[in-house]
Structures are given as structure tokens and as C-alpha cells.
Amino acid sequence: MSAMVRLTVNGQAVEVPAGASVAAAVAHATQRFRRSVHDAPRAPLCGMGVCFECRVSVDGVVHVRACLTPAGEGMQVITDA
Amino acid sequence: MREHYDVLVAGAGPAGLAAAQAAVSHGARVGLLDMQARPGGQVWRHDVRLPAAPAARQAIEALQGVKLLARHSVVTAEPSALRVETPTGSDLLSFGSLVLATGARELLLPFPGWTLPGVTGAGGLQALAKQGWPVAGKRVVIGGSGPLLLAAADTLRKHGAHVLGMHEQASAATVRSFAWQLRRWPARAAQAAGLRLRLAGVPYRCGSFVREAIGGDAVRGAVIETPHGTRQVECDLLAVGYGLVPNTELAALLGCALDEADAHPRVRVDALLRTSVANIHAAGEACGIGGLAVARIEGAMAGHMAAGDVAAASALLPRRDRERRFGALLARHFTLDPRLRELADERTLVCRCEDVALGALAGYDDARAAKLATRCGMGACQGRICGTALAELGRFPRGGARPPIFPARLATLAGLADFSPDDARRGNRP
Amino acid sequence: MSGSTATFDLIVVGAGIVGASCADAASAEGMRVAIVEPGPIGGGATAAAMGHLVAMDDDPAELALASYSLGLWESFADLKEAEFSRCGTLWVARDDRELAAAAARIARLKAADRDARLLDAASLHELEPALVQGLAGGMLVEREAVVYPPRVANHLVRRAQSRGTRLFAGRRAQALYRGGVQLDDDTRLGGPVLVATGCALPDLLPMLPMRARKGHLVITDRYPGLIRHQLLELGYADSAHGDADSSVAFNVQPRPTGQILIGSSREFQANDASVSPSMVQRMLERSFAFVPRLRGLQALRVWTGFRPTTPDGRPYLGAVPGAVDQWVAAGHEGLGVTTALGSAKLMIDLIQGRRPAIDPAPYSPWRMAA
Numbered sequence A: 001m002s003a004m005v006r007l008t009v010n011g012q013a014v015e016v017p018a019g020a021s022v023a024a025a026v027a028h029a030t031q032r033f034r035r036s037v038h039d040a041p042r043a044p045l046c047g048m049g050v051c052f053e054c055r056v057s058v059d060g061v062v063h064v065r066a067c068l069t070p071a072g073e074g075m076q077v078i079t080d081a
Numbered sequence B: 001m002r003e004h005y006d007v008l009v010a011g012a013g014p015a016g017l018a019a020a021q022a023a024v025s026h027g028a029r030v031g032l033l034d035m036q037a038r039p040g041g042q043v044w045r046h047d048v049r050l051p052a053a054p055a056a057r058q059a060i061e062a063l064q065g066v067k068l069l070a071r072h073s074v075v076t077a078e079p080s081a082l083r084v085e086t087p088t089g090s091d092l093l094s095f096g097s098l099v100l101a102t103g104a105r106e107l108l109l110p111f112p113g114w115t116l117p118g119v120t121g122a123g124g125l126q127a128l129a130k131q132g133w134p135v136a137g138k139r140v141v142i143g144g145s146g147p148l149l150l151a152a153a154d155t156l157r158k159h160g161a162h163v164l165g166m167h168e169q170a171s172a173a174t175v176r177s178f179a180w181q182l183r184r185w186p187a188r189a190a191q192a193a194g195l196r197l198r199l200a201g202v203p204y205r206c207g208s209f210v211r212e213a214i215g216g217d218a219v220r221g222a223v224i225e226t227p228h229g230t231r232q233v234e235c236d237l238l239a240v241g242y243g244l245v246p247n248t249e250l251a252a253l254l255g256c257a258l259d260e261a262d263a264h265p266r267v268r269v270d271a272l273l274r275t276s277v278a279n280i281h282a283a284g285e286a287c288g289i290g291g292l293a294v295a296r297i298e299g300a301m302a303g304h305m306a307a308g309d310v311a312a313a314s315a316l317l318p319r320r321d322r323e324r325r326f327g328a329l330l331a332r333h334f335t336l337d338p339r340l341r342e343l344a345d346e347r348t349l350v351c352r353c354e355d356v357a358l359g360a361l362a363g364y365d366d367a368r369a370a371k372l373a374t375r376c377g378m379g380a381c382q383g384r385i386c387g388t389a390l391a392e393l394g395r396f397p398r399g400g401a402r403p404p405i406f407p408a409r410l411a412t413l414a415g416l417a418d419f420s421p422d423d424a425r426r427g428n429r430p
Numbered sequence C: 001m002s003g004s005t006a007t008f009d010l011i012v013v014g015a016g017i018v019g020a021s022c023a024d025a026a027s028a029e030g031m032r033v034a035i036v037e038p039g040p041i042g043g044g045a046t047a048a049a050m051g052h053l054v055a056m057d058d059d060p061a062e063l064a065l066a067s068y069s070l071g072l073w074e075s076f077a078d079l080k081e082a083e084f085s086r087c088g089t090l091w092v093a094r095d096d097r098e099l100a101a102a103a104a105r106i107a108r109l110k111a112a113d114r115d116a117r118l119l120d121a122a123s124l125h126e127l128e129p130a131l132v133q134g135l136a137g138g139m140l141v142e143r144e145a146v147v148y149p150p151r152v153a154n155h156l157v158r159r160a161q162s163r164g165t166r167l168f169a170g171r172r173a174q175a176l177y178r179g180g181v182q183l184d185d186d187t188r189l190g191g192p193v194l195v196a197t198g199c200a201l202p203d204l205l206p207m208l209p210m211r212a213r214k215g216h217l218v219i220t221d222r223y224p225g226l227i228r229h230q231l232l233e234l235g236y237a238d239s240a241h242g243d244a245d246s247s248v249a250f251n252v253q254p255r256p257t258g259q260i261l262i263g264s265s266r267e268f269q270a271n272d273a274s275v276s277p278s279m280v281q282r283m284l285e286r287s288f289a290f291v292p293r294l295r296g297l298q299a300l301r302v303w304t305g306f307r308p309t310t311p312d313g314r315p316y317l318g319a320v321p322g323a324v325d326q327w328v329a330a331g332h333e334g335l336g337v338t339t340a341l342g343s344a345k346l347m348i349d350l351i352q353g354r355r356p357a358i359d360p361a362p363y364s365p366w367r368m369a370a
Helices: A022-029 B014-024 B054-061 B122-130 B148-158 B172-184 B186-198 B249-253 B292-306 B310-315 B317-333 B338-342 B367-374 B386-392 B421-428 C017-028 C060-076 C096-111 C121-127 C149-162 C198-204 C236-241 C277-290 C292-296 C333-351
Strands: A004-009 A012-017 A055-058 A061-065 A076-078 B002-010 B030-033 B066-069 B073-078 B081-086 B089-100 B104-106 B139-144 B162-168 B204-206 B209-215 B219-226 B229-234 B237-241 B244-246 B280-282 B349-351 C005-007 C010-013 C033-037 C089-093 C117-120 C137-141 C166-169 C173-177 C180-183 C188-190 C193-195 C211-222 C230-233 C246-254 C259-267 C298-309 C316-319 C326-330
Touching (some): A004 A022, A022 B122, B002 B014, B002 B292, B014 B030, B014 B054, B014 B066, B139 B148, B148 B186, B209 B237, B219 B237, B292 B310, B310 B317, B349 B386, B367 C149, C010 C017, C010 C180, C060 C333, C096 C137, C173 C193, C198 C326, C236 C246, C316 C333
Parallel strands (some): B002 B030, B030 B066, B089 B280, B162 B204, C010 C033, C089 C230, C193 C326
Antiparallel strands (some): B081 B089, B104 B244, B219 B229, C173 C180, C180 C188, C211 C259
């Protein structure tokens, strides 16, 4: 088993294997990634950077596609839902 | 910053990897770019827990001498150059010749409940699991069409998921006929047999499809249509995908002619994979869904062509034609049941970015008119999901590609080379 | 249909915001109206526009029309389809010279019953914290708003249809003839004709000069609250009304969705609709100079459009010179959305032989025949 990466999702500590995506890290904490424009909870659909349903805030930058972003040590991830 | 490559390859899946390897073997300066953090594309996507397939490992190890440009997203095109965005800035990559190996995405069709968290594509959930998405112990229902359902089930099971069943929309007779035809591709037949063996005990239902996802804040179950009637199952995750659709946005942006005979366009190429634009070749799924073997051979052909070796490319033609016939076989057998186009009702959201229901599109027969009136397709996915679904549903073709072909920072569009993350953070706080 | 002629009290050619407004105003008076539109409703300059309802004061005639029209727009403030958002217009002064010029503009706007006030640097930054430090101040026009033009055009056409107006959708007006118009399927429609085809005006009325002035716009993902007002640089009018081959100006708008719409560019001699990376770069660099935070925002789309531009910058509103029962309402440059409703009222007054609420002489197409 490879090394682990520690980050927080909505303030909650999460540990994932190195190379895992932010999307995977978020899924350890919550199934709700973002709120739709009509306020419904949403989560990843395509898993490959196309659908934009997995957008979260990473270290203060909003609208980041969680599935395309490798989880990094000490990252602070905030979901919207 | 401007970097020049003799051969630039867009997409680091099997086709792009083969193209880069072929081009670099001729001594060309080769760049291989991909939006993802690691090479492999979708089918060879890096798995955080499981070892890579030997072929994938070899293809990636064979990249010596190739400049791998990971997390590079193409935003706009300029004459003989691509503007790309990276996590820290943007670059202008100029090229002598370009290979488009942009692959495919999953065909995702709207059905009631498909916007619930926990509903994903079939390949989508497979990709998420490989990225470390926790599926162990989760009850998963898989639906849709094509060999991807089996591949997804296999990956998910290896990650500890409890796959309740696979629901293939094609009829049992069609699937049997496909399996029979497969004997002409022994390697594939063996691969399929191995897969079925590993999935022994997981029900594989033909003529069966997911009609509805049930749940409040997240999916709790699925309504499944079978040849013997409708039934309901409880599940934690629902993964539904109806095959693949070529990614043609970059080709369109570059002015390459597309073949638009079917619902979903593909890049038009001649026998030697030349597009309608000089110095641009295309290979693999972008030219029409053909599978892994086609992608690898066409990638190599395009790499040779891009490096100027027509003879080496031509030598691969017979194998390529044979493998392309397999793609045709797939398409013929896994054509979609017309009932799938009726799953979404008036209230089902089609455009997930802007929350536009199918009913709101009544009376529009043109993507642009519908967009102007309803916002359908105006969101971040730029119509990749809803536009593709509406084309499949026979409503109207998706609108043309305009830059940026993926959302990008304004700094990138302004041509700024470096980007301070502080700027991005400041951008979010009024 | 070939050979038969349906007759109307008014045939409006073009269903952009101007044509749609004219059809709406005519049908409201009980006129029997036809609309001819080959593309989507509001699919030309109307769809490409920012939808900013703004009074420009550098030409008195333009100001009179804008002021009249802005009053009429108030009846759309509660219409859902209009996506009316009263964000106000905040004109930004880079230096004291620009700020001093703003005082004269405020006086001109007040004379036209438009309220505006001067802001010092501190109040400017209080209103718009995202603006760069070091600006001199600004001018705030609080009552101005933004709308979503193509949906308004759709609404106006549907409202006209509900009063019996016939929409000839997907049909192009091929030619005008004495007493009517011929469509591309050889149908003839009889009656007075009002041509509101914007940049395409020369196809039907070649004697009225019209140039297409290309513009680019960029829209971002949602960043609610980052920008609160429609922001423009006070030097904007130099770009808008100058005659340079190409120019850019800082012009940024908060959409009701939280998205940010970024303009503006102006180009003559650019006739293809493709996005020009160099114009986008110039335009964005200009916007970053005023709002540095824009750099990190995600752009979703870039598009272009063409402003119908007359030689003197004023629209053609009135009778076609030398013709009988032919009327024209076109050439509003970047102010077509602002002035559409006023233009329509003025046109219907002229067609019905009434005296319009504002003096129509400055807009008369006869100025080109003189």
C-alpha cells in the first residue's frame, strides 16, 4: 500500500492513498459536492472531468473539478451542498 | 511562454501513448498533453490500489524522450499552436504536426432521478473508484449497454463493491449473437471469457434497463425494467452508461471536418488518418468508437504519419481495418432500445448545469434557440452532457465548438503565462 | 401559397429586440401585424448583447431616445422573462480629469431627468471593493438595470402573437415591392413594411449605409457578490463613439445568476464571427487593470456579435426616403436594447400619423438622402 495523504473536507480530517483525487477524498466525508442552481445536492457523474458536477472549493479557489485534482497534503476542501 | 514540438499529441490514452511512442522513434521532438494528472486515458486510468495492466505499464514506460504534459487542458487554438492551461499558468504549444487522440466520453442519458448524488456513469463510477472513491461494501447496480458494464463491474468488485447486477439494454439474443461473432477476434473472446468468469455470480440481465433512480438527498434504489416486468432494488450507488461518444471539440475548434452522419459527430479522416486540415492527424475513439486495439494501432499510425513516415503507417493498415470491423460489430449489436429515449419525462432535468427540464424545451428544434430561451447548455459543461443526450434523444444536434473548449481562467484567455494562486483566492472573496 | 397575398396593417421584417418591440407596440393598438424572421427570435445582435439599459449623454438626440425608452422599460421590471436586475451603472474615473468631466455628464443626465451622482474614491471602493486601488472616483446612475434581451424579444413576439400577430418563422424577406414584401418561399405579404434587420439592412434597403461593428464578450462561472454594479470606465464613450478600427473599453456586468459578463471590444473591418484571441486578450487586460481579481475567475464562454452602425451613430427611425409605405428602424449600434421600446413607440406614432413623444427629426433616414 502506498503512502497516505491527509487533507480536510469541510473541516473534517480525511486520509486517502497518494494519487487519489480530491473527489475521492470528498466522498469519504460527504456525498454532496455542490448545490445546483435550483438548490439540489449534486455529486460526480462522469468521473472524468466532463460533467462539472464535482466542483468544490480547494484552498479557497472555487469551481475546481474534484475528479481532475489530485489530493494534496494539507489541502482544505469545502463543498457547497 | 511558447514551446515548440515537432509532433504534439493531444490525449495520453492508448492512442496518444502509441502516437507519441511512434513519433519519438523517428527522432522527433514530441509533446504528449493530457488534462488528467497521469497518462493512461480512461481505459488505462491509473488505479490507486490495483496494479496497471501490463500493456498499459509498457506503453507508459516506453515514453522516454517524450515530454509528458500532464494537467494540461487545451483552451483555444491559434494557427499551428494550442493555448493550454496548467495548474500554475498557461502555455502556447506550437507544433509542426498535431495528433488528436482525444478519445471518448460516456453517453449519459437522462432518466428520472439521475441527478441524485450516487448516480453516476458506469465508466464514471469505474473511473472514480480507480481514483480512490470508497466503494467497498457498497451495493452497486450497474446499467446501460456494451462491454463497459462488465469492465466497470470487474473494477468495482476488485475495490470491494457488492455489485447487485448488470443490466444490459440489448436483448439476450443480440448479446448471444455478439458473443458468437467474437470468435473471429480470439484475443477479445478470451478477454471476455476471463471477465465473465471473474464476474461469475453477478447477475447479467439482458433486455433490462434502469427506468428511475429513487432517493431524497442521495440515491437509495433503482426501478428496473426487465423482460419479465418492472422491479425495484435498493442500492447505495447506481452506475448507468450507454456506451461511448467521440470527443470532437478540439478537432472542431481546429477546423477539422467532422462526420455528422450519426447522432454524435466523429473526426473525419482518410485511410492514413489525415484530417481535413494539413498537419493534423486523428486516431482512436475520436474517429469513431472502435475500442482499445483500434486506438493503439491508429495511434501508432498517426504517430508515424506525423513524423513523416507514410510507409510505417501504411504497414499497419490491414490490422487497423480488421480491428475497426470489431467497432462496427459493437455498434451494430448495442444499438439502443428506443424506449431509452422516452425515459426522461417533462420534469426530468436535461441540463444539469442550469437545471433545465426536458419539458422546457418543447417547441424548440434548434440548440441555439433553445439555449437562448431556456439556458439549456449554457453552463460549465458547455453542453457536453445535455447536448450529447439531446442529440441521442433525436431532439437536435449539439451546437458547434467555440473557444474556450473547456472553461478556463480569464488569465489564460488573456494569454498570461504565470498565474498566482493568490489571484484565484482573491477572486472568490468580495 | 405561391401567388396568393395575405395582407396586414404592418409587416415587421426582423425579430430582434427592435422588430419584436415594434410588433408588440403595433399589435397593442389593434393593428394586424406580421413578423418575418429567418432565424431564432432575438438571435442576432440581441442575443449577443450585454443587455445593459443605459443612458449615454454625449449626443442629445441619443440621450432623448434613451431617456424616453428607459421610462418604458420600467413596465418590465417585474417580468420574470426579462431577468430585470436594477444593479445601477457605476462609471469609473481613473484620474481627476475624468472625474471632472463626470460632473458635466451628471448635469446633462439630470437635464434629461436621469438621476446620477458623483462619488469620491472612498465611496467608490465602498460600493465596489473589487476595483483596483488608486482610482479617482466615479459616477453612479442608480436606477439603471440589466435585462436578458433574447428572452425579452421572445416575450414581446409571443405577446404580439397572443393579439393575433402572425409569425413567419424560418422565412427570409427576399425583396420589398410596392405594397409589400416577398418571402424566400415566394409568398407575398401585402401592406406597409417596417424593416428592422439591423446589420442586414442593406440587403433590403441598400441606399441606407450600415456597417457591422464586431464585439466580443466573455462570461464567467458564478461568483455572486464579487461585482455589484454594471461597471464602465468613463472613457467608454471614446471607444463607443470613436471611429477607430478597433478599440476596447472596461465594461463589466454582474448577471442576476452571479455570473460576470465582460466586455467590450469594437472592430470595423472584421466580418467573420470567429473569436479573435488577440481582441479577447486586449479586452481582458483592460478589465484586469480595473478589477485585478478577474484574472482567477473561470470563463465559460466567449462569443462575438455585430452592432449595426450608421455613419453618424444614430439609428434610422422613420420613413424610407423616396418610398411609399416603407419604414425603417435599424442601426442602434450598442444601444439597441436600451432604446428598442422608445424606438418602437416612435415608429408606430409616425406610421399612425401621430406626433411622437420625442422629436423624431434627428433619427430620420432622410438625413442620408440629403
